[in-house]
Amino acid sequence: MLSHCKLGVIAALLIPMAFAQDVVQPGLAPGTSRDRVPTPAPNAYIVTFRTGTPKSARALAALQSGAQLRFNLDNVAAVVVTVSNAAALNALRNNPAVLRAVPDYVVRTTEKPSGTSGGKPGGGGGGTSSPLTFNTRQIIPYEVQRIGIPGQGNDGTGIGVAVVDTGIDSHPDLAPSSSSFTAFGSSCQDDHGHATHVSGLIAALNNEIAIVGVAPGAKLYCVKVLDATGSGTDGTTMAGLDWVLTNRNAVTPPIRVVNLSLGRSLALGETLENTALRPIIQALYNAGVVVVAAAGNSPDLEVSQFVPAGLPEVISVASTVAINGIRTCYLNGDPALGWVPADTASGFTTDGPAVTISAPGEEHTDIVNLGSAGCVGLQYGAISTTRGTTGATRKVAGAEARGTSFAAPLVSGVVARIIQKLLVPATGDAAEVEGIRSWITANASRKNEAPLDHPWANVNYPYTYDGKREGIAQAPK
Numbered sequence: 385m386l387s388h389c390k391l392g393v394i395a396a397l398l399i400p401m402a403f404a405q406d407v408v409q410p411g412l413a414p415g416t417s418r419d420r421v422p423t424p425a426p427n428a429y430i431v432t433f434r435t436g437t438p439k440s441a442r443a444l445a446a447l448q449s450g451a452q453l454r455f456n457l458d459n460v461a462a463v464v465v466t467v468s469n470a471a472a473l474n475a476l477r478n479n480p481a482v483l484r485a486v487p488d489y490v491v492r493t494t495e496k497p498s499g500t501s502g503g504k505p506g507g508g509g510g511g512t513s514s515p516l517t518f519n520t521r522q523i524i525p526y527e528v529q530r531i532g533i534p535g536q537g538n539d540g541t542g543i544g545v546a547v548v549d550t551g552i553d554s555h556p557d558l559a560p561s562s563s564s565f566t567a568f569g570s571s572c573q574d575d576h577g578h579a580t581h582v583s584g585l586i587a588a589l590n591n592e593i594a595i596v597g598v599a600p601g602a603k604l605y606c607v608k609v610l611d612a613t614g615s616g617t618d619g620t621t622m623a624g625l626d627w628v629l630t631n632r633n634a635v636t637p638p639i640r641v642v643n644l645s646l647g648r649s650l651a652l653g654e655t656l657e658n659t660a661l662r663p664i665i666q667a668l669y670n671a672g673v674v675v676v677a678a679a680g681n682s683p684d685l686e687v688s689q690f691v692p693a694g695l696p697e698v699i700s701v702a703s704t705v706a707i708n709g710i711r712t713c714y715l716n717g718d719p720a721l722g723w724v725p726a727d728t729a730s731g732f733t734t735d736g737p738a739v740t741i742s743a744p745g746e747e748h749t750d751i752v753n754l755g756s757a758g759c760v761g762l763q764y765g766a767i768s769t770t771r772g773t774t775g776a777t778r779k780v781a782g783a784e785a786r787g788t789s790f791a792a793p794l795v796s797g798v799v800a801r802i803i804q805k806l807l808v809p810a811t812g813d814a815a816e817v818e819g820i821r822s823w824i825t826a827n828a829s830r831k832n833e834a835p836l837d838h839p840w841a842n843v844n845y846p847y848t849y850d851g852k853r854e855g856i857a858q859a860p861k
């Protein structure tokens with residue numbers, strides 16, 4: 385890691401300031417460390433009770449033990465608490481109604497970290513941070529074009545999509561429902577920018593400004609479970625998902641889709657079977673709510689080591705590039721293709737058999753020679769609605785918006801359009817979710833061909849590309 389950091393600094397000094405893109409150097413692990421080891425939130429626990437233990441009994445148990453109750457869930461017999469001392473934790477664990485108490489792990493956005501990026505916003509190369517605020521037209525992002533441009537009767541109208549994320553900014557190109565949930569205070573305002581970018585790719589309005597999303601007729605629901613740093617926990621995520629499940633049919637239009645551009649790797653001793661997030665995800669699945677999850681940004685991890693994307697109930701989405709990038713240099717063993725073609729697997733994406741589908745989580749990657757920094761990859765983000773502006777940029781909080789975070793919302797938009805067009809029987813149960821998964825898989829573009837191998841796969845990185853080329857998600861025509 386030390387050499388990684390050193391080289392990162394050297395690269396930073398050598399990169400012309402005009403390049404705002406993230407720089408990835410061959411032979412070095414990508415900047416994925418924050419995905420690797422989940423951190424327990426201080427003094428925070430998720431306490432699971434015997435099935436059927438009433439909410440009131442759970443609250444009383446927490447009170448009597450001396451724990452502070454943060455969330456008491458409706459749909460699973462669990463509470464999220466903070467405990468100030470070991471005695472309180474032991475008292476809870478010794479309660480005969482309690483099955484287990486596990487640490488409340490930190491989850492984060494699945495936006496790829498800045499890594500070795502050395503550029504500053506502003507300047508050329510497509511990396512400008514000045515929002516595009518066209519008054520006479522809007523942009524259709526390349527990512528949306530690759531998935532399928534919306535049309536009349538094919539735009540998600542009447543379908544609610546919950547963005548379980550950092551909140552949603554009051555942006556003129558977004559029109560979320562006034563029904564919302566926040567795990568932090570009373571506002572669902574986006575204090576980070578991630579969810580505003582994600583929201584635009586799902587449902588930015590079809591008008592004359594900013595961009596258009598995959599499903600501009602869909603109704604967004606703001607479910608804020610991550611804070612201004614893009615961090616939350618299993619507990620805040622569970623509380624947000626619990627709100628969705630409880631309120632999905634009480635709001636208009638009903639919530640049918642959940643976008644989760646967040647996650648964490650499994651902790652030591654934790655499995656997909658016993659992870660705290662599983663029961664609420666299963667409950668949504670059994671109610672026919674489609675949960676779309678970003679596969680993660682650790683190419684040396686299997687998606688099965690990442691939650692929630694590894695859970696079999698979710699539709700997990702890996703990342704590709706939307707359009708061709710340029711290629712001016714080659715390493716030993718590289719195929720001399722001449723460019724980085726559209727539908728190439730992103731260098732950062734997590735993969736594995738549990739990935740349902742791929743979609744563009746970045747606009748394109750250039751592989752170019754940057755002087756003494758050598759042959760590097762420049763990743764360009766997806767253009768979308770940007771927090772604190774009335775327009776759209778490729779950036780979230782100053783960093784290029786690339787990562788499986790931006791692939792998942794495209795698929796959430798696809799799901800909204802599938803449901804709107806009644807392409808799968810609306811049985812309101814797990815069969816409906818599996819029907820939608822099957823539709824997505826069957827209608828993928830370039831199935832068994834894409835994602836194309838990243839030029840540096842297995843040459844310089846320890847990629848886990850599984851050989852299953854699930855294809856690129858396509859919206860209904």
Ligand SMILES: [Ca+2]
Pocket residue numbers: 522557588589590591592593594595596
């Ligand atoms: Ca628009």
Ligand SMILES: [Ca+2]
Pocket residue numbers: 735736739849850851852853854
């Ligand atoms: Ca794959």
